[in-house]
Amino acid sequence: MNLASLDGVIGPSEEALIPITDDGLQRGDGVFEVSRLYKGVPFAHDEHIVRMRRGADNLRLEADFDALEAETEALLEAAGPVDGQIRVMLTRGGRRILTIEALPTVPPVARVATVLYQPTILLNGIKSLSYASNMLATRLAKERGFDEALFVTPEGKVLEGATWTFFWVSGGQLYTPPLEDNILDSITRRLVFEGSSAVERSCTREDLAQADEAFIASSAREVQPISAIDDHEMPGTPGPVTRAAHEALLQRIEREVGAAAAVAAS
Ligand SMILES: Cc1ncc(COP(=O)(O)O)c(C=O)c1O
Known part of the structure; x- marks a missing residue:
């Protein structure tokens, strides 16, 4: 379940590394989205990416959204029909980070x-x-x-x-x-x-x-x-x-x- 794509390289999330100089880490400078996965199918993911583009524009953050789309497809394919969530992050240091995660545990009420x-x-x-x-x-x-x-x-x-x-x-x-x-x-x-x-x-x-x-x-x-x-x-x-x-x-x-x-x- 804990699978990541970092600039297109897929592997276990725990092993994906970014430089400590990335302002995404140092200053929280970047954007993110989380979409729900139902048996591997992301729900309303396009809407999340539209919001992400808007946020990136507002932050004056440039990103390769075509590469992001291709990397999302590859990661979803590698993950298979899982229930969980996909997190997408774009950092000021230029990283495209995608992770597949379990859903957070929350009480029914x-x-x-x-x-x-x-x-x-x-x-x-x-x-x-x-x-x-x-x-x-x-x-x-x-x-x-x-x-x-x-x-x-x-x-x-x-x-x-x-x-x-x-x-x-x-x-x-x-x-x-x-x-x-x-x-x-x-x-x-x-x-x-x-x-x-x-x-x-x-x-x-x-x-x-x-x-x-x-x-x-x-x-x-x-x-x-x-x-x-x-x-x-x-x-x-x-x-x-x-x-x-x-x-x-x-x-x-x-x-x-x-x-x-x-x-x-x-
Ligand atoms: C502050 C805030 N409000 C609302 C939401 C719900 O947004 P969405 O329905 O797009 O997941 C989120 C989701 O992370 C959030 O962080």
Whole structure:
């Protein structure tokens, strides 16, 4: 499972090496994407690469996307029909790094703690390699006995999770914060939108305290129900709106992965 492609050379992930002078390592200067693999078929990978191109342009980072595509195909072929995820990284030092990984282990239902966070204007919308604050936020949430961190600005605007998009339900209506609130343009967020009647609305701490349901959305986790946000417990998780959104997403994935597998076999 732990297989890597570094500038086109495929081997075990543990053995792939980059120079310590690469600014991807030294300064987190680069971009990355993670797509889910279903029996070796990457889901919505093209959309991830479109976002990566946008992020690389914004960072003024040049990369050979044709080579990246060929290397992705070769790595997927070498990995075979695995379930997991594929991570793609482009570094300032010019490396193209691809890894095939197992899925992160997460509980079926998440308890979430709010963590203060201020988005950096310059990196808005860029899935950059500078994720130390996201990782720290998760660690802080875990120190408080929760599973996940939910970012809230000093002004009280609720944004997104450290590695996921946030949805909540109030009065039977599904909501998610708008992109203008400086959250990542998540691929799963778009798919949940298309498969539900979700609407965009900025979220406040009061909304959290009154939420009937809430869930996490991301490529790796699909939909993961939230049972508590800080001291607000939501008994009966997952509720009906969460279940319907999850089911619609699973059907979409099954359709698209099935179609891609049929094309590959023909
Ligand atoms: C900050 C942040 N928000 C949202 C997401 C979910 O994005 P996607 O649905 O494209 O996986 C991620 C994924 O890593 C993320 O890091």
